[in-house]
Amino acid sequence: MSKWKHRTPRAVYLSGGGSGIGLGFAHALIAEGCSVAVFDLQMPGDTLARLQQACKVKGQSVRFYPADVTDPQAMDLAMANAHAQQGAADLAFNCAGMMRNAVFTDLPYETFERVIRVNLLGSRNFAASALKHLATQGHLVFMASLAGIVGSYTQSAYAASKFGVVGLAEVLRAEQRLSGIDVSVVCPGEIQTPLLDYERQHGSDVTRELNSVAGVLTVDQAVAGILRGIQRRQFMITPGFKAKVIRAVARKCSSLQRWIVDRNLAKSFRSKPARASLR
Secondary structure, three states: OOOOOOOOOOEEEEEOOOOHHHHHHHHHHHHOOOEEEEEEOOOOHHHHHHHHHOOOOOOOOEEEEEOOOOOHHHHHHHHHHHHHHHOOEEEEEEOOOOOOOEOHHHOOHHHHHHHHHHHHHHHHHHHHHHOOOEEEEEEEEEEOOHHHOOOOOOEHHHHHHHHHHHHHHHHHHHHHHOOOOEEEEEOOOEEOOHHHHHHHHHOEHHHHHHHHHHOEEOHHHHHHHHHHHHHHOOOEEOOOHHHHHHHHHHHHOHHHHHHHHHHHHHHHHHHOHHHHOEO
16 A cells, blocks of 8 residues: 555655755655656755655656745746656645744834744745646645744744744645645754754754653654655645644643743753843
């Protein structure tokens, strides 16, 4: 029996596939026999070559289409090219994203706006283009975050963008159901990617301590858990037991979740007050 609720996707449209969790997904989907269209700002030639060399199924292909998710016209053109070269998408997964954290009063407007443009408007643009090229019984997937369920210290822009992505997914789930299209939203805790490495270097230790409650998954662990949810077409997908518990508490017992956050925040400030600020 197939692991996929319907059939194994023949063609997948994947944004952010040049690095991090997106690249991990590209490898996993290729191993499933899917052809993959990767949309990203750039992709090293050797990375693309390794993906192409991993193809084992007759007719399977991997192609790179340069595109910025914040540019709706560019996404339309790139996906039209992918459709012409690789066919309609059975699965479209928006993995592109960015994170920039700081206490809200220290966060420049330009940084806040950039995070919203990439994460939220980028999700909108990816979905608007992908829905024109999804096959019958297609599947649209958004990468959000546990930060789209639970607000955390210094993550005003990131949480605002990811709460928006969750809301967008909720609406499209209802609207697209009438057309036979399934929609999912992925809400993981922290994943060991270059994005997280950057925040570890430049972000707040308090944020690190608060988020550590959900644990940190490797890319392989995250990909495996998310892929199972996508195969089953679950609406909200959260890999990792601890992160699942936090998501459940936040959605069903929001007052309890806020109490836990406040307690942990106070504990962090009492232990080493200087660590509350950004390095």
